[in-house]
Amino acid sequence: MSAAHAAEPAYGPELEGFDYPYPVQQYRFTSQGVPLHMAYMDVKPAQPNGRTVVLLHGKNFCAATWKSSIDALTKAGYRVVAPDQIGFCKSSKPEHYQYSFQQLAANTHALLASIGVRQATVMGHSTGGMLAVRYGLLYPEETEQLVLANPIGLEDWKALGVPALGVDKWYERELQTTADRIRAYEKATYYVNDWKPVYEPWVQMLAGLYRGPGKKLVAWNSALLYDMIYTQPVVYEFPLLKMPVLLLIGTKDNTAIGKDAAPAELRPKLGNYAALGKAAAKAIPHATLVEFDDMGHAPQMQDPARFHQALLTGLSKR
Numbered sequence: 581m582s583a584a585h586a587a588e589p590a591y592g593p594e595l596e597g598f599d600y601p602y603p604v605q606q607y608r609f610t611s612q613g614v615p616l617h618m619a620y621m622d623v624k625p626a627q628p629n630g631r632t633v634v635l636l637h638g639k640n641f642c643a644a645t646w647k648s649s650i651d652a653l654t655k656a657g658y659r660v661v662a663p664d665q666i667g668f669c670k671s672s673k674p675e676h677y678q679y680s681f682q683q684l685a686a687n688t689h690a691l692l693a694s695i696g697v698r699q700a701t702v703m704g705h706s707t708g709g710m711l712a713v714r715y716g717l718l719y720p721e722e723t724e725q726l727v728l729a730n731p732i733g734l735e736d737w738k739a740l741g742v743p744a745l746g747v748d749k750w751y752e753r754e755l756q757t758t759a760d761r762i763r764a765y766e767k768a769t770y771y772v773n774d775w776k777p778v779y780e781p782w783v784q785m786l787a788g789l790y791r792g793p794g795k796k797l798v799a800w801n802s803a804l805l806y807d808m809i810y811t812q813p814v815v816y817e818f819p820l821l822k823m824p825v826l827l828l829i830g831t832k833d834n835t836a837i838g839k840d841a842a843p844a845e846l847r848p849k850l851g852n853y854a855a856l857g858k859a860a861a862k863a864i865p866h867a868t869l870v871e872f873d874d875m876g877h878a879p880q881m882q883d884p885a886r887f888h889q890a891l892l893t894g895l896s897k898r
Contacts, residue, residue, distance in 0.1 A: 588759065589784060593794020594619075595670045598785055601647040604670060607691040611666070612677060618691055619643065619670035620663035623650050629657030631724070632697050633895075634688070636715075637662070638706025638732075639805065640762070642669035645782055649703075649880055652888035658895075661700070663691055665711070667801040673794065674801070679808040681714035689719055701895060703727035706835070706877065707805075713814040716821055726825045727891065730833050730877050734856040736813040741846050742838040744810065750803035757799070759787035770878040772832045779881065809837050818863040825867045826894040828887065829857035830875030868894060 591597045600621060607618040621643055633653050635646045643662040650660045664671040665684050688711075692700065701724050704712030709731020716723045738744060745753070763783045767775050789798045836842075836850035854871075861869035870890045872879050880887045 587784075588791065589788045590791035590793075591785075591788035592792055593673050593789070593797050595642065595785070595789060598644070598788065600644045600670070602650065607663075607694055609687070609690060611683070611687060612674075614672075614674050614677070616666055616672040616674065618663055618666060618672070618687060620661060620691060621650070622695060623654050623660045623662070625654040625657050625659060627657050628659060631657070631895075632659040632661060632700040633727075634692065634697070634700045634702045635660060635662040636688070636702065636704035636708030636711050637664070637668070638708050639809065640766070640786060641706065641708075641782070642785060644669070644785070645881070648884040649888065649891070652884070652892065656892050659697075661692065661695070661697060663688060667805050673797045675797070677801075677804065679804050681711050681808070681812055681814065682718065684711050685715040685718050688715060689722075698722060699724055701725040701727065703729065703891075704731060705729040705880065706732055707809055709733065710809065710812075710814050713817070713821065716823055716825075717814075717817055720822045723823050725823055725895070726821065727828065727894065728825060728860075729828045729880055729887075730830050730835070730853065731860075732809070732835055732837065733814050734853075734860050735836070735850070736815055737837050737839075737842075737850065738810060739813075740850065742810075742836070742842045742850070745806075745838060745841060747803050747807045750806045751800055754799035754802045754806075755795070757787065757790045759783050762786050766878075769833065769835055770876050771882050772874065772876045774882075782881075806837065815860075815863075818860060819865065821864050821866070823866065825864045826891075827857055827861055827864075827867055827869045828872070828879060828890060828894070829853055829869065830872045830877060830879040830882070831857065832873070832875055833877040835877050868897070870894065
């Protein structure tokens with residue numbers, strides 16, 4: 581972010597006013613009868629190794645939050661493509677869109693085809709992990725490797741008893757978004773109750789969308805996306821993945837969609853990543869599990885050096 585930004589900025593509905601670390605391009609296409617655009621960064625290394633890594637962001641993240649990963653990967657020779665999915669960040673926020681992981685995967689596949697990427701390693705974090713799994717299932721021959729960094733969807737919350745909120749309730753909740761709420765949630769879930777100033781720009785990135793003129797449209801798309809996440813589990817299809825899968829898991833993570841709305845006795849049983857990572861590694865045929873026992877939901881941001889050392893090692897062993 582530039583120094584011109586205020587401490588509590590307001591951004592446009594497509595994150596206008598927030599600076600990304602690399603040039604942003606737009607992939608324009610029509611989906612479900614609506615003209616849309618997908619923002620993305622396509623960062624090429626100085627010394628290419630011939631491989632491309634596609635970075636899929638999480639629900640409360642954007643392509644910009646991958647900055648340290650982009651830097652580490654391009655330094656190691658990888659071309660990196662980091663899109664903002666439809667409904668997020670600098671991409672379109674349609675008034676009406678049937679969100680599905682299949683649709684988002686198809687959008688991403690079309691974007692990659694448009695820039696000549698036919699084979700890639702696909703890395704997803706958080707909700708992006710669910711999307712990466714769906715992408716690998718839909719396009720197995722074009723997916724060299726999957727990397728799942730603290731993916732959500734390692735359990736089926738609705739089957740476990742988390743109540744369905746529905747889009748309207750999610751919308752009401754999203755309209756209450758503030759920087760303080762975002763910060764408190766991220767401190768407890770992402771960073772194991774530790775907070776560093778380097779995390780604050782990402783709080784303001786999200787909160788700025790809800791201070792801006794597009795607040796209602798941003799909240800509506802967020803509600804649709806939460807409903808997609810809740811209703812479209814991928815955990816049952818882990819055994820169908822054909823490619824090597826690298827699981828990078830901060831075991832202090834406790835993320836579970838809708839956990840705060842679940843019965844009190846159920847909440848402590850949800851989001852147990854120390855167990856969920858091991859169960860996923862067992863269910864996925866060609867999985868390698870790397871655990872970070874002192875990290876939470878965002879290990880790539882909590883300890884970038886250690887995370888990226890493990891990532892680059894795992895990519896070299898595919």
